[in-house]
Every structure is written in structure tokens, then in C-alpha cells.
Amino acid sequence: MMQANTLTIEDTTETQNGTVLSVQDLRVWFELRRWGFGHAGSVRAVDGVSFDLGYGEAVAVVGESGCGKSTLMKAILGLHLPTEGDIVFEDTAISTLGSRRMQWYRSHVGYVQQDPFGALPPFFTVGRILEEPLIINGIKSSTERQERIRRALTEVKLTPVEEVTVKFPHMLSGGQQQRVVIARAMILQPKMIVADEPVSMLDASIRVEILKLMRALQLSHNLAVIYITHDLSTVRYFAERIFVMYAGQVVEKALVDDLLANPSHPYTHALLAATSDPDAANAETFREVPPGEPPSLVHPPTGCRFHPRCSHAISGLCDTQEPPEFDIETAHLSKCWLHR
Amino acid sequence: MAQDTLLRINDLKLYFRTASGVVQAVDDVHFELAHDEAVVVIGESGCGKSSLAKAVLRLLPRNVHTYSGQVFLNGTDVMKLSDEAFRRQVRWVNMSLVPQAAMNALNPVMRVGDQVAEPMMVHYDVNRERALEQARRMFEHVGVPLDFMQRYAFELSGGMRQRVAIAMSLVTAPALIILDEPTSALDVLTQANIMNMLKRIKQEMETSFILITHDIATSSELADKVAVMYAGQIVEVGDAARFFTEPLHPYSRKLMASVPRLRGDAEPEFITGQPPSLVGLPPGCRFASRCPARFDRCDENPPVVADDGREVRCWLYDHGDLSTPIQNETEMEQVQTE
Ligand SMILES: Nc1ncnc2c1ncn2[C@@H]1O[C@H](COP(=O)(O)OP(=O)(O)OP(=O)(O)O)[C@@H](O)[C@H]1O
Numbered sequence: 001m002m003q004a005n006t007l008t009i010e011d012t013t014e015t016q017n018g019t020v021l022s023v024q025d026l027r028v029w030f031e032l033r034r035w036g037f038g039h040a041g042s043v044r045a046v047d048g049v050s051f052d053l054g055y056g057e058a059v060a061v062v063g064e065s066g067c068g069k070s071t072l073m074k075a076i077l078g079l080h081l082p083t084e085g086d087i088v089f090e091d092t093a094i095s096t097l098g099s100r101r102m103q104w105y106r107s108h109v110g111y112v113q114q115d116p117f118g119a120l121p122p123f124f125t126v127g128r129i130l131e132e133p134l135i136i137n138g139i140k141s142s143t144e145r146q147e148r149i150r151r152a153l154t155e156v157k158l159t160p161v162e163e164v165t166v167k168f169p170h171m172l173s174g175g176q177q178q179r180v181v182i183a184r185a186m187i188l189q190p191k192m193i194v195a196d197e198p199v200s201m202l203d204a205s206i207r208v209e210i211l212k213l214m215r216a217l218q219l220s221h222n223l224a225v226i227y228i229t230h231d232l233s234t235v236r237y238f239a240e241r242i243f244v245m246y247a248g249q250v251v252e253k254a255l256v257d258d259l260l261a262n263p264s265h266p267y268t269h270a271l272l273a274a275t276s277d278p279d280a281a282n283a284e285t286f287r288e289v290p291p292g293e294p295p296s297l298v299h300p301p302t303g304c305r306f307h308p309r310c311s312h313a314i315s316g317l318c319d320t321q322e323p324p325e326f327d328i329e330t331a332h333l334s335k336c337w338l339h340r
Numbered sequence: 341m342a343q344d345t346l347l348r349i350n351d352l353k354l355y356f357r358t359a360s361g362v363v364q365a366v367d368d369v370h371f372e373l374a375h376d377e378a379v380v381v382i383g384e385s386g387c388g389k390s391s392l393a394k395a396v397l398r399l400l401p402r403n404v405h406t407y408s409g410q411v412f413l414n415g416t417d418v419m420k421l422s423d424e425a426f427r428r429q430v431r432w433v434n435m436s437l438v439p440q441a442a443m444n445a446l447n448p449v450m451r452v453g454d455q456v457a458e459p460m461m462v463h464y465d466v467n468r469e470r471a472l473e474q475a476r477r478m479f480e481h482v483g484v485p486l487d488f489m490q491r492y493a494f495e496l497s498g499g500m501r502q503r504v505a506i507a508m509s510l511v512t513a514p515a516l517i518i519l520d521e522p523t524s525a526l527d528v529l530t531q532a533n534i535m536n537m538l539k540r541i542k543q544e545m546e547t548s549f550i551l552i553t554h555d556i557a558t559s560s561e562l563a564d565k566v567a568v569m570y571a572g573q574i575v576e577v578g579d580a581a582r583f584f585t586e587p588l589h590p591y592s593r594k595l596m597a598s599v600p601r602l603r604g605d606a607e608p609e610f611i612t613g614q615p616p617s618l619v620g621l622p623p624g625c626r627f628a629s630r631c632p633a634r635f636d637r638c639d640e641n642p643p644v645v646a647d648d649g650r651e652v653r654c655w656l657y658d659h660g661d662l663s664t665p666i667q668n669e670t671e672m673e674q675v676q677t678e
């Protein structure tokens with residue numbers, strides 16, 4: 001499958017095949033605050049999501065603000081309990097894990113969050129920040145810890161290591177801080193990394209650099225990666241597969257190249273049509289945008305959740321029955337009645 | 341009519357005093373803007389884009405070290421006006437600003453309709469009725485339902501709040517609106533909606549725009565003209581059509597090559613190194629340390645070369661012809677020994 005590329009790093013994880021993570025009909029609902037008696041309803045932030053992720057595979061999850069991307073990711077990290085469904089990591093359902101085993105699980109799953117400025121504790125040096133997870137996970141030898149820190153910082157290209165480890169986060173630029181966050185996510189040599197909008201807070205000019213760095217680490221360590229973003233234009237440089245999310249559900253799953261060449265779901269079409277490339281001709285025309293806004297997740301529309309905004313909606317079908325996933329081509333699924 | 345100059349900026353400087361020295365945030369900036377034209381100012385974080393907006397609108401912090409240059413608005417140098425006269429005759433009336441993160445800066449305890457009406461009452465001294473009527477028209481222009489006028493900011497989505505902020509800048513019917521990162525925090529669909537709206541306003545109201553952003557792809561949705569800012573200076577200005585197909589300055593080229601694209605298969609590249617600190621800048625080209633085409637001359641301040649409606653601040657074009665940069669080494673040597 002994937003081969004280690006340019007970066008020459010000794011790799012301790014042997015290459016594995018098969019499924020590292022399996023998400024099965026996952027639902028994460030948040031109960032609304034109750035006023036008096038009765039049930040006010042729930043926010044169905046993730047509502048019936050299923051997929052398998054292979055070892056070493058990078059998948060991008062795209063969709064508008066509020067569609068449930070972060071909730072999905074937090075459930076995978078074990079931070080939200082599933083309301084229904086299962087998340088299985090290497091044959092273990094994570095909802096069954098006690099707190100000790102949960103720590104074992106978390107050591108195998110790195111986390112890169114959106115906002116590097118809030119992710120790092122301000123009064124710890126970089127060295128201390130990276131040492132913490134090693135101590136917690138029982139690496140007793142100080143020389144080994146220092147060696148691992150040195151290796152992680154070298155991998156994210158933060159050198160000279162001696163100068164970086166004594167710095168506090170505020171002494172680093174946004175891009176450098178995000179490298180520290182990535183180094184921290186990598187330091188326990190996880191099998192999987194979840195990155196929630198890892199570059200959206202960074203200046204456009206350093207986004208590409210950070211994404212390329214993450215891609216190189218993913219390939220050289222055979223990491224599985226879930227990359228959450230709302231920026232479609234970065235996806236193909238980073239992931240093999242893509243999931244398009246709308247209102248708590250995945251509406252299209254495909255290889256990135258297939259999705260770009262042959263988009264299927266009307267919502268995917270809308271996202272693609274709204275994404276600009278730099279071109280002076282853009283100023284001459286208006287972009288096509290579907291009317292309305294994403295629906296309430298407390299009372300989502302019946303049938304297909306996109307039908308109120310969809311120009312292809314078939315009345316009597318799309319507005320009443322939820323579409324299943326239809327096969328478009330190999331490994332390309334679309335949750336849309338147009339493909340029945 | 342559409343062609344005459346609305347705004348002409350010459351040698352504009354805005355320096356700040358800080359503990360570590362003087363920050364040269366805006367340094368010798370000059371460019372022009374015609375009526376009914378949109379210029380986008382692009383550049384990396386910290387290059388001085390917001391400071392440029394503040395300098396044009398004279399919205400200055402306390403720690404100003406230097407503020408000088410000329411800003412001609414319809415032929416009048418407004419830098420010469422007193423603060424009072426500037427406030428009465430220029431800000432809002434002729435030029436208004438949608439500040440960076442404006443959508444999060446709306447007054448939380450005032451209905452958004454009243455907020456949009458307020459500049460009318462302050463600057464045109466009209467009664468509340470008339471101001472609200474004008475506000476209603478603006479809500480229609482920016483595509484916010486009229487019943488939203490009664491709401492508070494927290495009851496609106498991010499996209500709707502940004503539209504309200506834009507409606508507020510439009511209400512006094514200024515000839516020029518400066519938008520500082522109007523879509524950076526928004527989703528693609530909302531972004532596309534806002535850009536569509538700005539295009540429509542440009543057509544319907546013949547407003548001119550200065551759009552400040554680091555999102556280059558989105559900037560092309562509105563741009564008639566592009567100005568590239570680097571370390572406090574404008575390093576290139578030109579029409580959008582030629583800029584987006586063939587940028588001239590080495591920094592502009594690198595910047596364009598760093599944009600990830602949805603279509604086509606160019607791999608984005610990143611620019612190695614970092615921009616210089618704006619404190620204690622040495623003489624010479626500010627991009628030189630990151631520039632692949634650097635040569636000896638770059639240690640001196642580069643000239644601004646103007647040709648055929650485009651301008652570049654770079655030694656590569658010192659021979660005056662923007663269609664060909666100096667390419668081979670003999671030419672470079674000639675330049676060096678001149
Ligand atoms: N702890 C919570 N309690 C109640 N509702 C929540 C909670 N967390 C998220 N939600 C709601 O669930 C929905 C999905 O939120 P989520 O943060 O997953 O979206 P997202 O796709 O990550 O959006 P963004 O792109 O803005 O980060 C939203 O309507 C949000 O308000």
C-alpha cells in the first residue's frame with residue numbers, strides 16, 4: 001500500500017492492513033435544556049454515520065459549520081458517548097472501555113485541534129508540553145523521553161531542538177505553534193490522528209506547508225488520518241477519500257478524485273460550485289448558491305435533509321422518505337434518490 | 341464617468357511606537373482607485389493590511405509614531421483636513437469601513453435595525469423614522485429579511501451578522517467602502533453568498549471597494565484591480581485580468597503558487613522563510629531574503645517601475661519593461677555594474 005516517502009525516519013510501527021476504525025450507525029444527540037417538565041428535544045448533531053477507515057488511510061470530512069464534524073470527531077476520541085451505534089478501534093468498541101483502557105486508546109489516537117493558540121498551555125515550555133504525555137503513559141527513562149521529544153520536533157521541522165524546547169508557546173508564530181501541536185499528537189506514535197480544521201486559523205501562506213508536513217508524516221508512519229475541513233480546495237492534496245457531511249449525516253462518500261471528477265449529491269455540487277479558484281473571470285459572474293440555510297438539527301426535515309434547498313427534489317419522495325446510500329461507482333456512495 | 345479617479349494615495353505612512361521600536365506598518369504606500377472600481381489588497385498576516393485601512397480612514401491608535409502622506413478623495417487631499425472636518429465630511433459620508441471581525445463586534449443590546457440606522461442619524465442629522473427607512477433599504481440590498489431588523493445580533497447566524505455589518509457601512513451611501521477580511525470566518529456557501537451580494541451592490545449602487553483579505557481565491561470574485569502588500573509596502577499593483585494570469589513580482593508569483601486550487605492539478609508550493617520584522621528594517625528589498633531571483637542590487641531599495649498600467653517594486657524590472665524581467669546572468673551583471 002502506502003510507502004514511506006522522502007522523510008527518513010526510523011519507523012517503529014509495522015505496516016498493517018485492514019480496518020483500524022469502524023464507525024457503525026453512530027448517533028450523537030445532545031439533549032436540550034429542559035424548562036419545567038417534558039422533553040424539549042435533542043440536537044441530532046451526528047445522526048446515523050457509518051464508515052470504515054483503513055490503516056494508513058487519510059479521509060477528509062467536509063461540510064458547513066454546524067453539520068456535526070467536530071461532534072463526530074469528539075465521539076471518535078471518546079469525548080462524547082454515542083447515543084446509539086458503535087465506534088470500534090482494532091476490534092475494541094470504545095464505549096466499553098473503562099478509564100484505564102480509555103487512556104490506552106487515547107495513546108493510539110493523536111488529536112490536532114483547530115486553534116493552536118488555545119491548544120497549548122501558556123505557562124509550559126514546549127519541552128514540558130511534549131514530555132507530559134510521555135510521563136502520563138509511563139515512559140520512566142528521562143533519556144528516552146528526551147530522545148522522543150527530539151525526534152518529534154525534528155519530524156515537524158522545529159529545530160534546533162535545544163532552542164525550541166525552552167520556549168513558551170507565545171514566543172512561537174501560529175505555524176510553529178501548530179507544529180508543536182502536531183508533534184504532541186505524534187509523540188506517542190499513534191496509529192490514527194484526528195485533525196479538526198488543523199490549518200483554518202493559520203495564515204493562508206503557511207497552510208500548505210502544514211498540510212504537506214502532515215501528509216508526509218501520514219505516509220511515512222502509515223498513519224490513519226481523519227482530516228476535518230470546510231475548505232474543499234485543500235482536500236485533494238491531503239486525503240485519498242472524502243466524506244461530505246450535511247446536517248448530521250454523511251451524504252456522499254468517494255475517493256477524492258472520483259468526487260471531484262464525478263460529484264453526485266446535489267449538496268456536493270453546491271459546495272464545489274461555491275468554491276473559487278483565483279481567476280479574474282470570477283468577477284464577471286455570480287456564483288450559484290442553493291437558497292436557504294442548513295436546517296435545525298432539533299427538527300431536521302423529513303425525507304432527505306437537503307430537500308428544502310435542492311432544485312432536483314422529487315416531491316412525494318425526497319420530502320417524505322430518507323434516501324439510503326446508493327452505489328454510483330466502486331467505492332462511491334451517494335445518499336440521494338436521484339440515483340435510485 | 342466610471343473612469344475618473346476617486347481615490348489617490350501617495351507616500352502614505354503609518355508607523356507605530358512600541359516597546360521594541362518603531363513598527364513600519366504602512367510604508368510609502370501609493371495606489372489609485374477609480375469610481376465604481378474594486379481593488380483587493382492581498383498579503384500575509386501582519387503585512388499591514390488592516391493598518392492601511394486605518395490610515396486611509398484616519399482611525400488611529402494612541403501609539404502613532406508617524407502618520408503622513410496624501411490621500412486625495414475626488415481631488416481633495418483629505419489628509420489636510422482637521423480631525424473634526426474629516427469626521428464630518430469624510431468618514432461614513434464618503435468612505436466607510438467594515439472592520440476585521442465586524443460581525444462579532446455588533447452591539448449586543450441594540451436591535452440590528454437601529455444599529456444600521458444609527459450612522460444616518462449621526463452623520464446626516466435625520467430623524468429616526470427616516471434613518472430606519474434608509475436602513476430598511478440597506479437590509480434589502482444585503483439580503484437580510486426585514487423582520488430581522490427587530491432582532492439582536494446573537495439571534496443571527498454569522499453570515500447574517502456580516503450582512504448587517506455591511507448594511508451599516510452602506511447606509512450613508514458612501515462612494516467607497518473598505519472591507520477588512522469580510523468572509524474569512526465564514527463557510528464556503530456563505531462566502532459565495534456575501535461575494536454575490538457585494539457584486540450586486542457594486543452594480544446597483546456604483547460603490548467602489550477596497551477589499552482586504554488573505555484569501556486570494558475569494559478575492560478574485562470582486563477584483564478589478566489587485567494590490568499585493570508585503571512587509572508594509574505595496575510591491576505590485578495591476579488589473580486583475582493580467583495579475584491572476586501572470587503576476588510580476590517574485591513575491592506575487594510565490595503567493596499565487598501557494599494557493600490550493602480545486603480545479604487543475606498544480607501542486608501548491610509554500611514560501612520558505614518568514615516575512616521580516618517591521619521594526620528596524622534594513623534598507624533594500626524586504627522580500628530579498630526569501631526571493632529566488634535575488635541579486636546584489638536587492639540590497640538597495642528597489643525602484644517602483646510603472647509600465648502599461650501596472651506597477652512593480654522590484655530590481656528585476658529596472659530597465660522599465662514589465663513584459664520581461666531581467667533573466668540571464670549577464671544582464672544581471674550589467675545591472676550590477678551600471
Ligand atoms: N455539547 C453540546 N451540546 C449541545 N449542542 C451541541 C454540543 N456540541 C455541539 N452541539 C451542536 O451540534 C451541532 C453540530 O456541532 P459541531 O460542532 O459538531 O459542528 P461542526 O460541523 O464542527 O461545525 P464548525 O464547522 O462550525 O466547527 C451544532 O448545532 C452545535 O450547536
Ligand SMILES: Nc1ncnc2c1ncn2[C@@H]1O[C@H](COP(=O)(O)OP(=O)(O)OP(=O)(O)O)[C@@H](O)[C@H]1O
Nearest residue numbers: 356358363365384385386387388389390391392401
Ligand atoms: N496599534 C498598534 N501598535 C503597534 N503595532 C501595531 C499596531 N497595530 C498593528 N501593529 C503591527 O503592525 C503590523 C501590521 O499589522 P496589521 O494588523 O495591519 O496587519 P494585517 O496585514 O492586517 O494582518 P492580519 O492579516 O493578521 O489581519 C503588525 O506587525 C502588527 O503587530
Ligand SMILES: [Mg+2]
Nearest residue numbers: 069070071196
Ligand atoms: Mg467544528
Ligand SMILES: [Mg+2]
Nearest residue numbers: 389390391440
Ligand atoms: Mg488585518
